[in-house]
Amino acid sequence: MKVIKTERPLAYDLISVIAIVYIMYVLKPLIVPLIIASILSVMVFPIVRFLExxxxxxxxxxxxxxxxxxxxxxxxxxxxxxxxxxxFAEKSDMYAGKLGELYQKILTYVEHNFGMNKKLLANSNEFKIENILKNNFSKIGTLISESSSLIGDVFLIPIYIFFFLLYRKFFITFIHKAFTRKNNVHLNIILSKIYDVQKNYLVGLVTVMGIVGVLNSIGLLILGIDNAIFFGFLGAILLLIPYIGIIIGSLLPALVALATKDSYWYSIGVIGVFGFVQILEGNFITPKITGSKVSINSFIAVVALVAFSMLWGTTGMILALPVTASLKIIFDHSVNLKPYGFLIGEPLDEHLKSAAMVRLKKWKMIRMKKRFKLSS
Incomplete structure (x- = not known):
């Protein structure tokens, strides 16, 4: 009797995904430093190879x-x-005081022009802008250190990098032994593509961050904003968080402009500088420099950012794109997972055209064929 092979049950795939996500969440203190160390190992490997x-x-x-x-x-x-x-923290009291005065002016304007009671808008000291700013300016350094988990991983990550570089051939041999059903050439292609993607992403990202930091700083210096170089490169560093980072990076210098300048146009100018640099970065700088061999469509990029931020917090948002790019390579070279690799990648032009455009194209093709037959 001939046995008919059936596809793997959907429930099996769902249970596997849930188990993997749960393990990744529970083992975050172990997995995240390992991923960061592996990515940094890829970045510095050309230097190691040169030295050797x-x-x-x-x-x-x-x-x-x-x-x-x-x-x-x-x-x-x-x-x-x-x-x-x-x-910046030493000047926080001055910034908070001036922003508090501006806040009171706005409340007075709203009261005079819209007939709203100023006391209803701010009837408690807890909601005064001075208290909010004073309580949060001092936490900037703590936020930066905690967001990247540097306190716990500052010693572990260098150790992991050292062993990744030292045992690199040993780990590659392990992968070949673990996947005995796969052809060695096939595995080497996958590993090579993952390495190329990570290297291109990292080198390109560092280069782009340097260019964006310089452009941001020049714009802020022209506007005369305090700590222009710091804010310029802080905005560039926040490019590690795609789409959202540039917004966060522009808020602090915009607030400083409100606190230190006589006109609110300086604050608008700061946002304009960051927005203009972001347009240059997204449309010209990054496409020319990164040259990544694996592209991720914008929808999956946003989903990955949200998913990894829920899983690993701010560090997850930073790791979302390089991890997703590596997963795409693995999916593309797996028969069962190839559709998911297709979903992660950039859609073709034919996928973005409407039904009317497709019919119009077919109609033009038919007319061209008829004209060719008549002419012949």
Missing amino acids: TKLRFNRIISALSVLLILSIISLIFFSFLFYQIKD
Whole structure:
């Protein structure tokens, strides 16, 4: 009797997804540092390869040298960031006072022109703008440190990077042993594509952040905004959070402009500078520099941001796109998961055309064929 093969039950796939998501949520303190370390290992691997092939360093010395370089760069960056935050926090009382005065002027304007009682709009000291700002300006440094989980992972991530670089061939051999049914060439292609995507994404992202930081800073310096370089590069760093980061990055300098300038047009100018730079970044800078071999459509990018933020918080939003890009490669090379890889990718032109446009195109093709037959 011939046995008819049936497709895998949907319930099985749903249970597998739920189990994977639950494991990723519970094991966040373990998984997130490993993913960050693996991505950073990909970024610094060209340096390691240069040290090993050109300078003849052994693998241990090469890995340690790269970690030393990363540590120096991180120390310089966080020292600059700490100094700027400290300077910003020292001025927070002045900013809060001036914004409080502006807030009272707005309430008075609303009361005179719309007949609303100012006491109803702000009848409690807890809702005064001064108290809100004073209570939150001091928390900026804490928010930045907690959002990236640096306190717990600052020692673990370098250790993971070291072993990823040291045992890289050992881990690749493990993958081949774990997937014995797969052709070695097929596995090497998948690993190579994942490496290329991560490298292109990281190198391109760092380059784009540098360009955007310079452009933001120039615009803020022209407007005469305090701490222009800090705010300019803070907005660039927040590009790690796609779509949302640029909005968050423009709010602080816009508030500072309101507090320090005589006209609200400076605040509008700050938002205009960040918006203009964002348009340049999205349409010209990033497409020219990143050159990623795997593209993710905007809908899936937004869904990934929301899903990973629910799963891992702010760190999840930062990791959403590189992880999704890697998943697309795996899906594209799996028979059962290929439709999901198609869903993640960019739609073709034919998928974006309306039914009327498709019929018009077919009608034009028919007319061209008739004209060709008549002419022949």
